[in-house]
Amino acid sequence: MPAPPTRERPDHTLSGLAAAVLDAVPVSLYVVDRDLRVAFWNRQREKGVQGHPRGTVLGKALSDVLPPGAYRASAALMRQVLATGQAQDETRETIGDRLFHVRRLPVRSGRQVTHVLCWSEDVTDARALEMRVIATDRLAFLGQLVAGVAHEISNPLAGIAGCVEALASLASQSREPAVRREADEFRSLVRQEVARCERLLRTLLDSARPSPGRTASLPDVVGGVLRLLERHPAFARVKVASRLGPRLPPAQVDPDSLRQVVLALAVNAARAMPEGGTLTLRARARARRVQLEVLDTGPGVAPLLRRQIFKPYFTTDPAQGTGLGLAIARSLVQARGGDLVYVPRARGACFRVTLQAAARK
Ligand SMILES: Nc1ncnc2c1ncn2[C@@H]1O[C@H](COP(=O)(O)OP(=O)(O)OP(=O)(O)O)[C@@H](O)[C@H]1O
Numbered sequence: 001m002p003a004p005p006t007r008e009r010p011d012h013t014l015s016g017l018a019a020a021v022l023d024a025v026p027v028s029l030y031v032v033d034r035d036l037r038v039a040f041w042n043r044q045r046e047k048g049v050q051g052h053p054r055g056t057v058l059g060k061a062l063s064d065v066l067p068p069g070a071y072r073a074s075a076a077l078m079r080q081v082l083a084t085g086q087a088q089d090e091t092r093e094t095i096g097d098r099l100f101h102v103r104r105l106p107v108r109s110g111r112q113v114t115h116v117l118c119w120s121e122d123v124t125d126a127r128a129l130e131m132r133v134i135a136t137d138r139l140a141f142l143g144q145l146v147a148g149v150a151h152e153i154s155n156p157l158a159g160i161a162g163c164v165e166a167l168a169s170l171a172s173q174s175r176e177p178a179v180r181r182e183a184d185e186f187r188s189l190v191r192q193e194v195a196r197c198e199r200l201l202r203t204l205l206d207s208a209r210p211s212p213g214r215t216a217s218l219p220d221v222v223g224g225v226l227r228l229l230e231r232h233p234a235f236a237r238v239k240v241a242s243r244l245g246p247r248l249p250p251a252q253v254d255p256d257s258l259r260q261v262v263l264a265l266a267v268n269a270a271r272a273m274p275e276g277g278t279l280t281l282r283a284r285a286r287a288r289r290v291q292l293e294v295l296d297t298g299p300g301v302a303p304l305l306r307r308q309i310f311k312p313y314f315t316t317d318p319a320q321g322t323g324l325g326l327a328i329a330r331s332l333v334q335a336r337g338g339d340l341v342y343v344p345r346a347r348g349a350c351f352r353v354t355l356q357a358a359a360r361k
């Protein structure tokens, strides 16, 4: 009779190369077994406030390694991974003054989940960059709001000034010298105050108005934005291709505004491709215009949403966005006689910015 097949014990030891690879990853990671004992601890995990030398933690219960609060939160998620075999989605956790994206992933031997891998990525710097990008958006919007209010107020102000002149001229027909004197005093007081308001409004409008006559070089702006986004977390899995046609004339727009528009479109594209994809920026000259297209390989915008996406505060991702990006970008471009539209494609999204071409210097 043939001997019954022997049940092989799964090999859970890491080979030297595998351990060296995990040590080389610029991410803190460790592995626990089903009893939540530490089976692997990489070199990166030795650093920081919760770091320990590898030799002191291997084989130990995780409860003896992590601070109690961190252990409770982590153990609950790890037990879920062991029970369900499903990865626990990314959570944001603060350790000391650093912010981490943490994932807990099942490690399988055959069908059984034998270990859990805890993967923590330090996103503090990337997050700070993201916040700066968002703050730039908000400031620009505030500027537009102020300009809008200033513009609207100047009309009723002119009306008020006119009415006061009329009242004063009626009063000047009075027989009473005291009434005439008082009317004159009030008229000059109102004139002074209206002039002061007008000066204030002009200052506000001048500071919000784009500097006319300024032009932007597309390669410079696109290059600058791409450099800024190199370390943006949303771009970690995104391949960027830029295809800028030859002899592109400068565009009639100030570089800061164009930069903001390209940034908003690129961040949107990256957010639409969380699993990775390709972002393409391409530009060409057309008649007296320049066209810049931002394309991605994400799901695109559903037909029903295409009319909504340019409205202020419309977002399908309220956790990350406020829905102002496209609204601001479109109004910036339109203020310079250009346009920003969504161009439907068979696959992925395409946003097209059209601007007037400026004469070459
Ligand atoms: N490249 C894209 N692919 C798919 N959908 C997109 C893309 N760009 C924008 N959208 C859709 O348009 C909506 C509005 O975009 P918008 O940039 O105005 O706001 P947001 O990105 O959600 O938030 P914010 O830019 O204020 O942070 C998004 O929520 C998304 O649904």
Ligand SMILES: [Mg+2]
Residues within 6 Å of the ligand: 264, 267, 268, 321, 324, 325, 326
């Ligand atoms: Mg956006």
